[in-house]
Amino acid sequence: MPDMNASYTSTRYRPRKTDNHVTFEHFYRVDLFTATLYKQLHELNSRFNDRTMELLRLSSTLVSKVINVDQLCLLVEKFYPEDFTEKKMIQLRYQLVIFNIDITKNPRLSGESTIVDLCKWLVEGL
Incomplete structure (x- = not known):
């Protein structure tokens, strides 16, 4: 050596x-x-082509500790337009804004670090 x-x-x-x-x-x-x-x-x-890179970048919001409303709504608009009507997209934006406010005020939700963790917590709680 x-x-x-x-x-x-x-x-x-x-x-x-x-x-x-x-x-x-x-x-x-x-x-x-x-x-x-x-x-x-x-x-x-x-x-990867540009569209795939954008999908990966926007999807990374789902495992981020910060819920970026604009990126999630852009993900829905660009890649899932058949799954959401225009009314549902508007409702999603408002629900995400309200959720961002609630997560800071509710001690039961503030311990969850990502959307994935939140979904697991919701399934286990039901």
Whole structure:
């Protein structure tokens, strides 16, 4: 096993600065990790189209600790228009606003952290 504190010298390119002292540990923990992370991010960004990315972004509101009324309503309008009439969409917005107010005032609801947790709590309570 190599000494992780020893200087690392790249065999692929000549460094611009000669005083650049990089250890094996730094190379493996930072440089290699960063390069791998950027490669995976690029792969994920090119794998899904814009509509799918928007669906994922809006759906993430369902597991967020903050209930974003605008994002939930946008999710319903864009991806579930057949399931909600215009009247139901308006009612949903008002119900979410009222729920946001109630969740801060009701100690029984304030312990639930996400919509998923709230749904589990409601099912268990019935």
